[in-house]
Amino acid sequence: MSGMRKSAILITGANGEVGHGLIERLSEESSDPIVALDLMEIEPELKKRCAASYAGSIVDRALMERIVSEYRVREIYHLAALLSTRAEFTPDTAHDVNVTGTLDLLRLARDQGSWAAESVKFLFPSSIAVFGLPDLETKRAAGSVKEWEWTAPMTMYGCNKLYCEQLGRYYANHYRQLAEEPSEYNVDFRCLRYPGLISATTLPQGGTSDYAPEMIHAAASRKPYACFVREDTVIPFMAMPDAIDAILSLARADVGHLKRRVYNVTSFSATAGDIRDRVAAHFPHAEITFAPDEKRQRIVDSWPSDVDDSWARSDWDWDAKHDIDATFNGYLFPVIEKKYAGA
Ligand code: AKB
Secondary structure, three states, rough: OOOOOOEEEEOOOOOOOOHHHHHHHHHHHHHOOEEEEEEOOOHHHHOOOOOOOOOOOOOOOOHHHHHHHHHHEEEEEEEOOHHHHHHHHHHHHHHHHHHHHHHHHHHHHHHHHHHHHHOOHHHEEEEEEHOOOOHHHHHHHEEEEEOOOOOOOOOHHHHHHHHHHHHHHHHHOOOOOOHHHHOOOEEEEEEEEEOEEEEOOOOOOOOOOOOOHHHHHHHOOOOOOOEOOOOEEEEEEEHHHHHHHHHHHHHHOOOOHOOOOOOOOOOOOHHHHHHHHHHHHOOOOOOOOOOOHHHHHHHOOOOEEOOOHHHHHHOOOOOOOOHHHHHHHHHHHHHHHHHHHOO
């Protein structure tokens, strides 16, 4: 059957923030057809760039079977997830989507790989939410954390991501290790842990690092904004174009150079107050206040103020193109102004 099927790149969560940027880049840079999947109908602009798109859930097995009956999936970008705030309201659903959905896709990748006799690449965005620092004093003392430090998440989403990292590592390195003939075509799982992402063109849904993009978009669209964390709250961030560069660089890296399956990546760390200052300097009419929500604050306080991404730098030459100045002055402000021009 594999001879009849067209080979394709599968992107789940295609309508999300990373999905938007990734589909735009992949459709320009790669000749491989893209198959997009999202709970919602894919936006028309993105649809045009895909060979096919499906609206449905990643835990719908019949749908997944339909996709593989039509396409030989040789690379997967598994972006679909319920983010950290939303997952706290519906932890069971979050577990279904974030864990069961990922496990189903790992199985799909395994099957596709063994039929085609080649490993399927499986790109998985994890998050700084896998870290859990118990209090602010520890967070200050920890500074920049390494991949294996402080991995005791306090959110369902963080637990889900951390476990899926381990599942991916298992499918890549240890799958059916006791079988007489272990598979030669294990899943080529590659994972990066994103910091808070900030896009000039889309807004996140249901995350806890959302205060940064929300503040910027509110100011650009002349709306008042009450930030739900304290002014001194600090976590690492990254501009969306760098997030897309990072996942594509990891996907294209020579597997022989990858000494890990899971990599920290970051660009700059900033407090909510730093972001307010930059936004207020650029949009003098901005109305930004601070009204911390105790519960969401606790979650952000448990995330590190910085991550050490030296493994990514040395194994696949990771280097963010946008530092904090370039993120705001070279990317966010010019692009966001166009977005809201005339609004
Ligand atoms: C969230 O806030 O849940 C995400 C994340 C940090 O992974 N943006």
